[in-house]
Amino acid sequence: MHRIALKTLLHHRAKVFAALAGVAFATALMVIQIGLYDGLRARASILVDRVGGDLWIMAAGTSMVDDSELLASGIDLRASAHPCVESVRPAIVAWLPYRTPAGARHTLQLVGTDADTSRGAPLVPWSMAEGLPGDLRGPGRVAIDEGDLRQLGLRPPLMGHRLEIAETEVRVAAVTTGIRNVSLIPIVFADIVTARELAHASPTGATYWVLDLAHPSCGPSIAAEIEREHPDLLVLTGEQLAARTQHHVVTESGAGVALAFVALLGLIVGVVIVGQTLFSLVREHHKELGMLRAVGATRGELAAFVGWMATFVAVVGGGIGLGLAFAVDSGLGGRSIGIVYGPEAVLGGLAAVFVMCGIAGAISLASVLRLDVVKVLQ
Amino acid sequence: MTALLDAHGLSFSHGQAPFLTPVLRDLSVSIRPGELTVLMGPSGSGKTTLISILAGLLRPTSGHVDLCGERITGMDDAAVTAARRRSLGFVFQAFHLFEALSAVDNVAEILALSGVPIRAARERSRELLVRFGLGDRLDNRPGQLSAGQRQRVAIARALAPNPKIVIADEPTVALDGATAKSVMQLLREYVSGGTAVVLVTHDTRLITPTDRIIELEDGRIVRDGSAHGREEEE
Ligand SMILES: Nc1ncnc2c1ncn2[C@@H]1O[C@H](COP(=O)(O)OP(=O)(O)O)[C@@H](O)[C@H]1O
Ligand SMILES: [Mg+2]
Numbered sequence: 001m002h003r004i005a006l007k008t009l010l011h012h013r014a015k016v017f018a019a020l021a022g023v024a025f026a027t028a029l030m031v032i033q034i035g036l037y038d039g040l041r042a043r044a045s046i047l048v049d050r051v052g053g054d055l056w057i058m059a060a061g062t063s064m065v066d067d068s069e070l071l072a073s074g075i076d077l078r079a080s081a082h083p084c085v086e087s088v089r090p091a092i093v094a095w096l097p098y099r100t101p102a103g104a105r106h107t108l109q110l111v112g113t114d115a116d117t118s119r120g121a122p123l124v125p126w127s128m129a130e131g132l133p134g135d136l137r138g139p140g141r142v143a144i145d146e147g148d149l150r151q152l153g154l155r156p157p158l159m160g161h162r163l164e165i166a167e168t169e170v171r172v173a174a175v176t177t178g179i180r181n182v183s184l185i186p187i188v189f190a191d192i193v194t195a196r197e198l199a200h201a202s203p204t205g206a207t208y209w210v211l212d213l214a215h216p217s218c219g220p221s222i223a224a225e226i227e228r229e230h231p232d233l234l235v236l237t238g239e240q241l242a243a244r245t246q247h248h249v250v251t252e253s254g255a256g257v258a259l260a261f262v263a264l265l266g267l268i269v270g271v272v273i274v275g276q277t278l279f280s281l282v283r284e285h286h287k288e289l290g291m292l293r294a295v296g297a298t299r300g301e302l303a304a305f306v307g308w309m310a311t312f313v314a315v316v317g318g319g320i321g322l323g324l325a326f327a328v329d330s331g332l333g334g335r336s337i338g339i340v341y342g343p344e345a346v347l348g349g350l351a352a353v354f355v356m357c358g359i360a361g362a363i364s365l366a367s368v369l370r371l372d373v374v375k376v377l378q
Numbered sequence: 379m380t381a382l383l384d385a386h387g388l389s390f391s392h393g394q395a396p397f398l399t400p401v402l403r404d405l406s407v408s409i410r411p412g413e414l415t416v417l418m419g420p421s422g423s424g425k426t427t428l429i430s431i432l433a434g435l436l437r438p439t440s441g442h443v444d445l446c447g448e449r450i451t452g453m454d455d456a457a458v459t460a461a462r463r464r465s466l467g468f469v470f471q472a473f474h475l476f477e478a479l480s481a482v483d484n485v486a487e488i489l490a491l492s493g494v495p496i497r498a499a500r501e502r503s504r505e506l507l508v509r510f511g512l513g514d515r516l517d518n519r520p521g522q523l524s525a526g527q528r529q530r531v532a533i534a535r536a537l538a539p540n541p542k543i544v545i546a547d548e549p550t551v552a553l554d555g556a557t558a559k560s561v562m563q564l565l566r567e568y569v570s571g572g573t574a575v576v577l578v579t580h581d582t583r584l585i586t587p588t589d590r591i592i593e594l595e596d597g598r599i600v601r602d603g604s605a606h607g608r609e610e611e612e
Binding site: 001003004007008010011285287288290291292293294295296297298299301373374377378 | 426427430433435436455456459460462463464466467468470472474475476477478479483487488491492496535536547
């Protein structure tokens with residue numbers, strides 16, 4: 001039956017083209033939407049993922065990593081006294097006022113971590129265009145991203161450029177590339193010492209304390225202990241903070257709903273186009289299908305006629321759609337707004353194709369199974 | 379000789395009680411091998427309904443049909459379908475060929491549906507079409523064939539699985555006189571080979587004296603006998 005079905009399908013060129021275009025378009029749309037969604041989530045939590053650590057100590061009520069406040073000092077000392085705690089790293093994440101060389105006022109996000117990574121701490125920032133993370137050691141040194149040039153009101157060369165952050169003059173000592181937060185507000189990296197100064201924190205201040213543990217298994221008891229002693233603190237694992245941040249970004253921004261809506265729209269368009277194509281193909285071949293029944297084809301074989309058509313459209317259209325989605329991403333190149341094609345996007349796209357052609361096929365299948373052979377042959 | 383098709387007490391009505399439209403009324407008929415049975419009667423007399431019931435495509439309101447000794451009345455759809463596949467060939471007034479398939483494949487793909495490997499099916503289909511005078515048309519699509527050639531492809535399709543019975547519902551309506559005769563000639567060759575052919579037609583020119591004629595009128599058989607006898611009566 002597959003040869004009859006596929007030859008018949010390919011015989012109707014305009015219809016096949018419409019169906020393939022519909023599936024490809026819908027698949028690409030779905031995959032891109034899921035990719036955007038995953039990209040948004042990945043971007044939301046990248047700071048947590050890059051800084052790493054087993055436990056994060058933060059102010060109670062923190063809903064996302066970008067939204068933090070300075071913690072009372074001394075907590076780090078008590079935490080490091082615990083035998084399971086190997087190291088305690090300070091981090092500052094803060095929104096600070098910025099003045100462009102031309103005098104315009106903006107906001108930027110400051111991320112401060114220990115630039116001395118000799119003790120094995122992860123490298124922050126993680127994607128360098130010029131200089132190295134270690135170059136941030138020393139007073140008044142920051143790293144900016146080359147993608148934020150225009151927003152910061154700067155012109156190349158960037159290295160050595162002077163900036164005014166929170167009324168304090170600093171100097172560009174390194175340039176990152178492709179690092180952006182979800183709000184697309186410029187992100188500036190500094191050593192923890194510089195960051196404390198800029199954020200007007202005490203010399204031992206931090207908005208986060210990141211604990212590295214000897215055994216991750218002691219995490220829950222340490223977290224409970226700290227939270228019991230300090231009701232104004234919240235202790236989460238890195239994964240929990242990442243997930244909490246992603247959730248917040250996705251729900252608060254409405255991005256999740258918007259992306260899901262567009263994806264659903266793509267799905268509906270796909271179902272309609274493929275459904276319409278298969279349905280009209282089946283309608284056009286009612287008499288031949290009736291003939292097949294009369295000469296002894298089973299209902300299952302007639303169903304296979306539709307099934308093969310739907311499968312062909314799904315496989316070829318879905319393949320083209322996936323290719324399109326990847327082409328769109330690579331077409332955007334470095335300016336990518338952050339599409340991530342993980343297994344979710346690809347599997348999601350394939351599931352969408354499956355659902356699309358399944359529903360479309362089922363509509364026509366119903367008409368095939370209800371076929372009144374005597375009537376169509378009369 | 380034992381009957382290939384045996385129908386007893388067939389009645390059939392359209393619609394729901396009490397608004398029944400009777401189409402067949404207590405009709406019995408038996409089809410034997412090597413016989414060409416011509417089913418005649420005015421339009422609306424129930425010819426298409428009768429062959430649909432004989433083929434198990436339609437359930438009679440009462441009565442039963444035995445196909446090659448098997449009672450197909452009351453069987454589930456899958457079993458009737460299997461019985462039909464084993465024993466029946468169909469030729470239709472409107473050919474019902476797949477436009478996307480070549481002449482050979484229109485025959486071979488249907489043969490392949492009954493389990494014959496496609497290569498063997500194509501081989502057999504080619505032979506058959508050559509025998510039917512379509513040797514130079516094997517790879518043509520139905521759209522490139524004349525009506526007579528298309529009907530010959532359709533007959534090859536019906537005969538390729540070697541059915542015991544071929545049912546042909548007005549197969550010559552769309553054909554001119556000479557073409558109709560040549561198509562009938564093909565069917566007759568199979569009748570002399572032992573196949574039973576049930577032919578629905580209005581065209582008395584296609585009948586020969588040895589054919590069996592069944593005349594339907596208003597859902598009843600009003601005459602059943604050889605064409606020879608029919609002529610004598612008139
Ligand atoms: N679906 C239907 N509903 C009601 N009456 C029908 C239906 N199909 C056919 N008939 C009637 O059944 C009768 C027999 O039809 P048919 O077997 O096609 O006759 P024939 O083939 O001899 O012309 C006709 O009177 C026709 O109008
Ligand atoms: Mg009729």
